[in-house]
Amino acid sequence: MTGDTMGITERILYKSERDPALEPAAWRVTDPRQLSGEAAGAARLDPRRLGEAPALTEKQRAALAAGRLTAVNALHPRHEAALDFVTPRPGKKRVHLLAVGDVGSALLLALKLLGGDVISTAGICDLSERTVARWVTEMGQISWPWDYEALPEVEAVGPEGLFGCDVFLFAAAKAIPPVGSAVKDVRMAQLAANRPLAESFARQARAAGFRGLFIVLSDPVDPLCRAVWRASNTGPGGELDYLGLLPEQIQGFGLGVMNARAAYFARRDPRFASFLTQGRTFGPHGKGLVAANSVEHYDDALSRELTRLTLEANLRVRDLGFKPYVAPAISSGAMQLLLALRGEWHCSSVPLGGVWFGCRNRFTPYGLELETLELPDALFDRLRETERALHEIS
Incomplete structure (x- = not known):
């Protein structure tokens, strides 16, 4: 890629x-x-x-x-x-985005402004034709003066052409609990609603013989990645035949914003400052996340506090009366995709022992590479606990 x-x-x-x-x-x-x-x-x-x-x-x-x-x-x-x-293919990549709601529109704007070096065209698809027409028009009117070819083109793409691309971004959501609702774990509340939708596009990717990246942005990111893989690899008789998407073709883009949120707190509290140079985030976009203050000098109590603050950061935005979608769209979506397309280290969920698990990784001409570290026992035990919890989500 x-x-x-x-x-x-x-x-x-x-x-x-x-x-x-x-x-x-x-x-x-x-x-x-x-x-x-x-x-x-x-x-x-x-x-x-x-x-x-x-x-x-x-x-x-x-x-x-x-x-x-x-x-x-x-x-x-x-x-x-x-x-x-x-195997790397020359030239810029064609990206298709489904759909252009709150997350999708913020993501699209960032890709338009930042992705000119690796993205040739962004195709957008949504249930609302008016929404698509609006964003094609708006994006078409964004350009640098006298350098009109510098930014990617944005165009409409129909459902039948969704997988004629190098990267497919799944940002569709069937239901999002409203601001002020009593739902405590918003992401898991979305699993039952969003899984059938994700699975339908996974089967479509299989039928199209899709060879590119299938990126999951919708919540809950990590379980949906697993659902996408299983649906695309299930044959007509209901058995796993492994003829659909490769595990490494599927990535979940949710960890980037968690990493950015941990850095947000580390910049504001000297107790967490080590995260900015030595820290890492692992695991899912939600419950089970592990924010380590430092790999070399791991402090379990401090890391658990940083993890809690990171997990609750979206709730603070909801407390203000807003849906927390801008930072996820940019930090998890646009930034990680651009890093991935450039072959650089990025934060995303990858196939690991039968689940999709967030970590630092990159695409290379020799295959997907995971960052390897000497992890303290206390930190590794937390990763194992998260791994077990992800296996338990059906």
Whole structure:
């Protein structure tokens, strides 16, 4: 997906055999222990917690040292397509957005202004034709004087053409609890309503043979990613056949705003200042989030307080009488997409042990790469707890 032009002809393969429901079909290997036979889950983020590394050929060892080793899951029926997915395609990318509500319109504006280097065209689709016409017109009237081709074009796209793109952004929502409602966990209240909608577009992506990125922006992001994968990989008889979207084709864009909210508090309270240089966020966009004040000098009590503040930040906006959608649309949506398309590190949810789990990652010509760290036991235990909770969400 990236514009990286590193010599992919030098990519060396390691054939793995894993449950295709638990791991990406292809990924970049940065530590030989990532090739151990066990289903790693959160342990993929700290290779010290994995099993013994298998024996590698001299050529594979040299490729690993050079950052050119790609593991491919030979048990995945579409493992050859996985290698094609990570191969960079030249030029700017075409992005399609469904739909243009509060989140979608804020996201669209940011992509228009910031995405000229990696986005050629943004196609928008919505149930309301008037809404589409409004945003095509408004976006068409935004340009730099005398440099009229610098910003991406915005155009209408019909439902039948939604997957004729490089990136599909799912921002549709069936129901959002109104400001002032008694619903405490707004995101989980949306799961039952939004899951059938997400699943219908997942099946459409399968039917279209979609080869690009399927990005979930609607809440709850992480469970919806899992639902999208399962729906797209379910055959006519109701069985998993793994012929739909690859796990690594699906990412959830919810962690970016949580990371930004944690930084917001860290800039305002010296107790959390270490987060700005040493901290990380992990897990879902909502309950189960882990905001670590520091990886090297982890303080569990301080991190739990920072996590609480981060989780409740959206409620403070609701207390003011507004829906908290601007920061998520920009920090989780536009910024993370642009980083992803540039092949840079970004915050998003990725397939990890059968669930979608938020962490720092990037797309490379050698596959999806996860940031690996030496995680303190107290922090790792929290990640395992979050992983278990995500598995329990049906």
